[in-house]
Amino acid sequence: MSFDSVAIEVSAVSKRFELFERPSDQLKQFIVPRLGRMLGKPARQYFREFWALSEVSLTVRRGESCAIVGLNGSGKSTLLQIIAGTLTPTSGTVRTEGRVTALLELGSGFNPEFTGRENVRLNGALLGLTPTQISERMRRIEEFADIGEHFDRPLGTYSSGMQMRVAFAVATAFDPDILIVDEALAVGDAYFQRKCFHRLAEFKATGGTLLFVSHDAEVIKQLCDSAVLLNAGKLVGVGTSREIIDLYQGLITQKGDMGTKPLAVTQDGDGVWPKATTVTTNGDVRLLDVRLLDARGDRVTEVESESLLTVEYEALICRALDQPAFGLIVRDRFGKSIYEVSTFAMGKSLASMGSGERVVARFTFDFNLRAGNYFFSIGIANRGYARTEFEETCLLMHDVEHIKVTEAAAAPAYGGIFNMRPIVSVEPTGHALVDTAASSAV
Numbered sequence: 001m002s003f004d005s006v007a008i009e010v011s012a013v014s015k016r017f018e019l020f021e022r023p024s025d026q027l028k029q030f031i032v033p034r035l036g037r038m039l040g041k042p043a044r045q046y047f048r049e050f051w052a053l054s055e056v057s058l059t060v061r062r063g064e065s066c067a068i069v070g071l072n073g074s075g076k077s078t079l080l081q082i083i084a085g086t087l088t089p090t091s092g093t094v095r096t097e098g099r100v101t102a103l104l105e106l107g108s109g110f111n112p113e114f115t116g117r118e119n120v121r122l123n124g125a126l127l128g129l130t131p132t133q134i135s136e137r138m139r140r141i142e143e144f145a146d147i148g149e150h151f152d153r154p155l156g157t158y159s160s161g162m163q164m165r166v167a168f169a170v171a172t173a174f175d176p177d178i179l180i181v182d183e184a185l186a187v188g189d190a191y192f193q194r195k196c197f198h199r200l201a202e203f204k205a206t207g208g209t210l211l212f213v214s215h216d217a218e219v220i221k222q223l224c225d226s227a228v229l230l231n232a233g234k235l236v237g238v239g240t241s242r243e244i245i246d247l248y249q250g251l252i253t254q255k256g257d258m259g260t261k262p263l264a265v266t267q268d269g270d271g272v273w274p275k276a277t278t279v280t281t282n283g284d285v286r287l288l289d290v291r292l293l294d295a296r297g298d299r300v301t302e303v304e305s306e307s308l309l310t311v312e313y314e315a316l317i318c319r320a321l322d323q324p325a326f327g328l329i330v331r332d333r334f335g336k337s338i339y340e341v342s343t344f345a346m347g348k349s350l351a352s353m354g355s356g357e358r359v360v361a362r363f364t365f366d367f368n369l370r371a372g373n374y375f376f377s378i379g380i381a382n383r384g385y386a387r388t389e390f391e392e393t394c395l396l397m398h399d400v401e402h403i404k405v406t407e408a409a410a411a412p413a414y415g416g417i418f419n420m421r422p423i424v425s426v427e428p429t430g431h432a433l434v435d436t437a438a439s440s441a442v
């Protein structure tokens with residue numbers, strides 16, 4: 001790949017932190033090895049090594065939006081800081097092409113004693129912009145931040161939401177080629193989050209390269225083309241944002257699962273169910289078949305909107321389940337969940353199932369979704385305790401099957417995702433609107 005098309009190239013980056021039990025150990029580490037070397041004695045180490053990143057390699061092409069996902073402490077922020085140049089790697093290299101701006105820790109790159117406006121000037125100057133260029137962008141930044149008179153008060157007096165507003169406005173206003181954003185959307189109210197989301201989408205649409213850390217699966221799926229998954233400092237998955245979110249959710253299930261059998265999470269269902277994008281399983285059940293049936297019970301790959309569809313899947317119980325539950329997720333082509341349900345969530349308690357039993361779970365719907373392609377994920381679990389939480393996850397498989405919905409000739413016209421079938425009425429209230437201007441002119 002030529003570097004022309006590459007915006008960020010991370011090659012075998014590792015980062016080691018030195019963890020000291022006591023502050024005095026840091027001082028000892030500074031002095032004792034030096035003394036030892038002078039006296040020809042072997043060096044003693046006063047810290048514990050911690051590898052936050054191990055041999056991470058990653059390529060982001062120009063114009064691509066890439067998300068970094070992973071559990072807390074997996075190394076996402078460390079990687080972003082190394083790419084942004086605010087932290088040096090222990091080994092490995094990073095190359096970036098073009099102007100990079102980063103929204104990392106709140107307050108970084110800002111002086112708390114300066115006002116918002118002064119900080120904007122300072123940041124612009126650091127990025128090499130002329131005073132005229134900075135002034136040209138000042139109004140846009142002030143408008144986007146929308147913090148009123150606080151803009152001319154010292155940053156130290158701002159709430160964290162206000163600081164983020166200014167930081168976000170600044171980071172996106174100075175025409176970066178690469179924008180690095182760490183969880184910025186998590187700060188601020190819902191209205192500002194939407195504004196930030198639109199600004200990032202705009203940045204992406206105009207060809208900017210985005211590297212993004214977030215725990216919000218839907219935002220990632222909408223904003224990012226690709227994603228990588230970090231686990232304990234290692235890169236364990238690379239793929240489309242949708243594939244990686246599925247893999248990540250498998251990891252979350254694995255972590256939250258209270259069962260005694262370990263869960264295996266794999267990307268793409270090779271060997272288990274080839275169509276599936278991810279498979280999370282503890283081996284207690286096996287999927288045997290998935291069937292999509294129309295109202296007559298015939299197998300289909302296509303269905304007309306507003307008609308009956310049955311999704312049924314057959315599974316083999318490999319270990320007795322005392323409180324089994326069967327679930328289904330319907331997702332759109334972007335992987336966004338449209339509907340999720342399980343026998344447990346519906347309040348259906350099923351009889352226990354013994355090892356070797358074969359069962360068929362059947363979900364019949366009026367499939368009133370708009371024309372398009374929809375994907376099905378299935379879940380089998382044991383011992384539910386909250387709407388979507390179980391003590392044991394036996395099987396969670398994304399994209400086991402999909403259906404094409406076509407629009408029926410007589411289908412009602414509406415926008416959005418599905419037909420909510422409202423009861424609508426429009427009636428006169430009996431009160432006429434009086435045009436006061438017209439009546440006073442008479």
Ligand SMILES: Nc1ncnc2c1ncn2[C@@H]1O[C@H](COP(=O)(O)OP(=O)(O)OP(=O)(O)O)[C@@H](O)[C@H]1O
Nearest residue numbers: 017018050052070071072073074075076077078079
């Ligand atoms: N300066 C430091 N000294 C020692 N350990 C550190 C330092 N910075 C980070 N770490 C450790 O490195 C690991 C990775 O941290 P990092 O902040 O990169 O994770 P993260 O994936 O961004 O987590 P989160 O989702 O919670 O923000 C963590 O275990 C953290 O405690």
